[in-house]
Amino acid sequence: MSSSDRRIRLNAFALAAPGHQSPGLWRHPDDQSHRYKELGYWLELARTLERGRFDGLFLADGHTPPVVYQGSHDPALTWAIQAPRNEPTAMIPAMAAVTEHLGFGVTVAVTWEQPYHLARRLTTLDHLTGGRLAWNVVTTWRPDVGRNMGMPELPLTHDQRYDRAEEYLEVCYKLWEYSWDDDAVVIDRAAGVYTDPRKVREIGHDGTYFTVPGAFYAEPSPQRTPVIFQAGSSPRGRDFAAKHAECVFIVSTSTAGARYFVDDIRSRAAAHGRDPHEVNIILAVSSVVAEDTRAAREKYEEYLTYVSYDATLTHFCGLTGLDLSKLPPDEPLEIKQAGTTKSPLEIFVKADPGRVWTPNEVVRHLGIGMMGPVLVGSGAEVADQVEELVDETGIDGLNLMCAVNPGTYVDFVDLVVPELQRRGRVWTDYVGDTAREKLYGPGRKLLLDSHPGAGYRSSRTVST
Amino acid sequence: MSSSDRRIRLNAFALAAPGHQSPGLWRHPDDQSHRYKELGYWLELARTLERGRFDGLFLADGHTPPVVYQGSHDPALTWAIQAPRNEPTAMIPAMAAVTEHLGFGVTVAVTWEQPYHLARRLTTLDHLTGGRLAWNVVTTWRPDVGRNMGMPELPLTHDQRYDRAEEYLEVCYKLWEYSWDDDAVVIDRAAGVYTDPRKVREIGHDGTYFTVPGAFYAEPSPQRTPVIFQAGSSPRGRDFAAKHAECVFIVSTSTAGARYFVDDIRSRAAAHGRDPHEVNIILAVSSVVAEDTRAAREKYEEYLTYVSYDATLTHFCGLTGLDLSKLPPDEPLEIKQAGTTKSPLEIFVKADPGRVWTPNEVVRHLGIGMMGPVLVGSGAEVADQVEELVDETGIDGLNLMCAVNPGTYVDFVDLVVPELQRRGRVWTDYVGDTAREKLYGPGRKLLLDSHPGAGYRSSRTVST
Numbered sequence: 005m006s007s008s009d010r011r012i013r014l015n016a017f018a019l020a021a022p023g024h025q026s027p028g029l030w031r032h033p034d035d036q037s038h039r040y041k042e043l044g045y046w047l048e049l050a051r052t053l054e055r056g057r058f059d060g061l062f063l064a065d066g067h068t069p070p071v072v073y074q075g076s077h078d079p080a081l082t083w084a085i086q087a088p089r090n091e092p093t094a095m096i097p098a099m100a101a102v103t104e105h106l107g108f109g110v111t112v113a114v115t116w117e118q119p120y121h122l123a124r125r126l127t128t129l130d131h132l133t134g135g136r137l138a139w140n141v142v143t144t145w146r147p148d149v150g151r152n153m154g155m156p157e158l159p160l161t162h163d164q165r166y167d168r169a170e171e172y173l174e175v176c177y178k179l180w181e182y183s184w185d186d187d188a189v190v191i192d193r194a195a196g197v198y199t200d201p202r203k204v205r206e207i208g209h210d211g212t213y214f215t216v217p218g219a220f221y222a223e224p225s226p227q228r229t230p231v232i233f234q235a236g237s238s239p240r241g242r243d244f245a246a247k248h249a250e251c252v253f254i255v256s257t258s259t260a261g262a263r264y265f266v267d268d269i270r271s272r273a274a275a276h277g278r279d280p281h282e283v284n285i286i287l288a289v290s291s292v293v294a295e296d297t298r299a300a301r302e303k304y305e306e307y308l309t310y311v312s313y314d315a316t317l318t319h320f321c322g323l324t325g326l327d328l329s330k331l332p333p334d335e336p337l338e339i340k341q342a343g344t345t346k347s348p349l350e351i352f353v354k355a356d357p358g359r360v361w362t363p364n365e366v367v368r369h370l371g372i373g374m375m376g377p378v379l380v381g382s383g384a385e386v387a388d389q390v391e392e393l394v395d396e397t398g399i400d401g402l403n404l405m406c407a408v409n410p411g412t413y414v415d416f417v418d419l420v421v422p423e424l425q426r427r428g429r430v431w432t433d434y435v436g437d438t439a440r441e442k443l444y445g446p447g448r449k450l451l452l453d454s455h456p457g458a459g460y461r462s463s464r465t466v467s468t
Numbered sequence: 469m470s471s472s473d474r475r476i477r478l479n480a481f482a483l484a485a486p487g488h489q490s491p492g493l494w495r496h497p498d499d500q501s502h503r504y505k506e507l508g509y510w511l512e513l514a515r516t517l518e519r520g521r522f523d524g525l526f527l528a529d530g531h532t533p534p535v536v537y538q539g540s541h542d543p544a545l546t547w548a549i550q551a552p553r554n555e556p557t558a559m560i561p562a563m564a565a566v567t568e569h570l571g572f573g574v575t576v577a578v579t580w581e582q583p584y585h586l587a588r589r590l591t592t593l594d595h596l597t598g599g600r601l602a603w604n605v606v607t608t609w610r611p612d613v614g615r616n617m618g619m620p621e622l623p624l625t626h627d628q629r630y631d632r633a634e635e636y637l638e639v640c641y642k643l644w645e646y647s648w649d650d651d652a653v654v655i656d657r658a659a660g661v662y663t664d665p666r667k668v669r670e671i672g673h674d675g676t677y678f679t680v681p682g683a684f685y686a687e688p689s690p691q692r693t694p695v696i697f698q699a700g701s702s703p704r705g706r707d708f709a710a711k712h713a714e715c716v717f718i719v720s721t722s723t724a725g726a727r728y729f730v731d732d733i734r735s736r737a738a739a740h741g742r743d744p745h746e747v748n749i750i751l752a753v754s755s756v757v758a759e760d761t762r763a764a765r766e767k768y769e770e771y772l773t774y775v776s777y778d779a780t781l782t783h784f785c786g787l788t789g790l791d792l793s794k795l796p797p798d799e800p801l802e803i804k805q806a807g808t809t810k811s812p813l814e815i816f817v818k819a820d821p822g823r824v825w826t827p828n829e830v831v832r833h834l835g836i837g838m839m840g841p842v843l844v845g846s847g848a849e850v851a852d853q854v855e856e857l858v859d860e861t862g863i864d865g866l867n868l869m870c871a872v873n874p875g876t877y878v879d880f881v882d883l884v885v886p887e888l889q890r891r892g893r894v895w896t897d898y899v900g901d902t903a904r905e906k907l908y909g910p911g912r913k914l915l916l917d918s919h920p921g922a923g924y925r926s927s928r929t930v931s932t
Contacts, residue, residue, distance in 0.1 A: 020592070030662060032657075043565050043597075067685065077683065081662070081664075082663065084663065087685045088663060089685055090588070090595060090596075090686055094560075094589070094593055097507060097561060100507060100562070101511065117581065120617055121580050125558070128555040128558045131506075151681055151682055152681070196546070196779075197546050198502075198545070199552060201541065201546055215618055217615055219541065221553055223552035
């Protein structure tokens with residue numbers, strides 16, 4: 005199955021905070037993102053996305069706002085860059101209660117909780133959503149994040165962090181795939197057996213970073229292992245993604261950059277013995293859509309008036325680790341100073357190797373949509389752009405970032421989705437109930453056999 | 469205000485697991501608790517409780533099932549004693565979405581997460597529920613619980629655990645009460661100021677167990693600090709509760725035992741400078757109600773046929789730390805062997821000092837409702853028993869445990885609540901939106917000034 009035969013997968017990318025990837029646009033009178041604290045805001049968004057037959061809503065997270073620009077949290081607080089922010093898993097079951105099919109991806113770091121603790125939280129979400137959960141596995145690379153968590157210095161190197169994340173997933177796979185047989189829960193009222201203890205086993209994990217000798221005490225959820233998302237952009241991160249991820253979220257401001265990441269991740273997946281197309285790759289994009297070309301351009305121009313120099317640089321500097329507050333607005337960035345550990349900057353460099361980035365260029369090009377292209381036009385025009393982007397880069401779908409929330413999603417659902425449906429590029433109705441079945445087809449609720457987590461499955465037979 | 473003037477507060481006590489405090493009764497054909505994994509099960513329960521004007525639903529938790537009886541997890545798995553079990557916070561926002569007033573209490577240990585991490589999770593729940601959250605603060609006393617969490621031995625003594633819990637709450641109070649002024653979030657679109665950074669301050673906590681120098685990055689929720697629940701039964705635990713708790717959950721199988729705990733907690737609260745009646749005390753009870761006396765007795769007798777010797781002892785031995793599996797059924801328990809650290813056993817001893825407990829007596833008296841009295845009768849009869857229990861013990865209300873879920877709650881709401889309403893002992897409609905206003909009256913969303921957490925409030929004025 006070549007990638008061009010496949011339907012385009014639509015995801016939305018949000019944060020439990022005001023604003024997101026269009027810094028400053030919370031000031032737009034139509035923006036409702038200050039309602040992130042209200043259940044109603046999320047229920048409406050979930051209903052909108054399900055109406056547009058989106059695969060899922062993907063929720064980012066992190067514990068602290070960026071503190072690079074001007075060296076303090078003041079610009080981030082002032083401009084609402086990732087602050088204030090709530091914890092994202094909490095909204096998911098409520099959104100699941102008002103939808104039937106929409107998937108929910110959520111970012112949870114492997115840094116702050118023991119794998120047993122997080123595994124149970126995720127299993128519970130997969131149960132309550134009927135198997136609609138995806139987990140974006142992230143490690144923490146910003147040293148300032150740990151200071152409020154009893155970890156004033158992150159104790160590991162970049163590669164050690166990924167080694168630890170590998171072992172973290174190994175523990176989770178053992179808990180999710182190995183500890184309980186499919187038929188362990190029997191609920192035999194006559195015999196007085198709820199769970200057959202012979203079909204529940206201790207995982208006996210004794211590793212470098214974690215010791216988990218016992219059994220899991222949550223029963224398997226519909227997907228057992230939630231769909232594994234990953235968004236690492238460093239070479240080690242992409243290798244981790246190519247091995248474990250069923251869906252990879254990439255960012256790039258250019259077609260060439262996206263193509264580079266797609267090819268790289270697929271070849272790494274093949275090296276891990278997987279079909280390269282088992283890894284679904286979605287690209288961050290934003291869109292500004294209206295009834296016709298002119299109205300869309302006008303809307304885009306109007307949105308641009310809400311872009312803020314300070315807000316954009318606060319966000320960008322947080323992503324790249326570069327403090328541009330003392331750089332004159334038209335002075336080129338010294339890309340080399342970024343070093344290899346500031347991997348997010350590579351995205352922009354690789355994405356657009358010919359461009360000379362200055363603070364003003366950053367603001368001009370990234371002030372709306374920050375990490376990806378902005379598609380502007382009528383429904384048909386944006387549908388053209390989506391098709392072109394997919395066909396030229398080899399991505400499987402989009403991760404749609406709002407300019408204005410929920411307007412960007414409402415416009416896309418009302419104007420672009422019907423056009424893509426007419427062209428047969430997106431589905432007109434859901435097929436399959438779980439998040440994984442949306443990726444691999446009906447009946448495929450569990451990890452594919454080629455996935456490394458599948459290797460931890462027990463034989464599921466009782467030794468008598 | 470004397471306690472007898474006050475309305476009786478009704479809470480329900482549940483667990484994200486099959487069964488609960490009536491081991492074996494998951495086998496009853498009417499019991500639906502195997503549906504604990506489904507959202508619909510919780511949404512129905514929440515609606516039932518709100519229909520009955522319950523103050524709240526209180527959710528217990530813990531990570532492992534009891535392993536004392538027969539020295540393994542096999543009986544607990546077989547009899548579904550606290551296993552399999554999901555994580556309980558996940559259902560709360562979904563239940564909040566289908567109710568307007570019902571409160572949600574949830575048990576989360578201070579053992580497994582850094583206070584910053586948990587504080588943000590709880591703040592998010594308080595936001596999404598519109599201020600309907602209560603947090604049951606527990607420490608972990610069972611050594612076997614830590615083995616899957618990288619903590620094969622609990623490193624602290626009983627009193628150190630409470631010292632650490634004190635400091636944990638101190639960090640939470642600083643994050644919730646001190647870090648953000650009420651007017652920090654301004655959302656000034658014209659000026660481009662979402663949050664005024666001058667009104668967000670770092671908490672600078674540097675203590676024995678925790679170091680949290682920075683600011684909180686979630687904005688204050690409706691209650692700031694969720695209502696503090698506590699259920700400690702040891703003297704140190706009761707002192708902790710008397711200082712911090714706004715609602716204390718007690719268990720006792722006798723009126724005399726309940727009276728003892730009520731008097732003790734209220735006098736300890738007074739010693740902490742609080743009005744003794746600021747601490748709301750709720751007692752665990754179960755009930756079996758039907759249209760008339762005879763039908764209720766028959767229902768109770770029928771329920772008793774589902775009580776299991778092994779299931780009850782598995783639960784009881786887990787609570788007390790005593791393995792009674794080798795004790796003949798009519799042999800008295802050697803109470804003294806329990807030692808002073810097995811505080812849950814004291815409950816039963818103190819509760820009923822005259823009784824000789826044998827395994828058979830445990831099963832006979834605790835097989836339904838486990839930790840509290842079982843009220844059996846018509847609606848009017850059970851209302852009589854409730855009034856008598858409240859008036860003789862000085863408790864503020866009940867924490868209703870199911871015999872059969874949701875039947876116990878449905879019967880109580882349909883048959884007992886209307887009777888108590890007619891007698892003016894419970895309210896006929898909700899007053900106040902938040903969990904705390906249900907305890908202290910409309911407008912009292914925040915901690916009372918006499919609460920130790922209130923001492924961490926900032927002046928909430930900007931230093932210019």
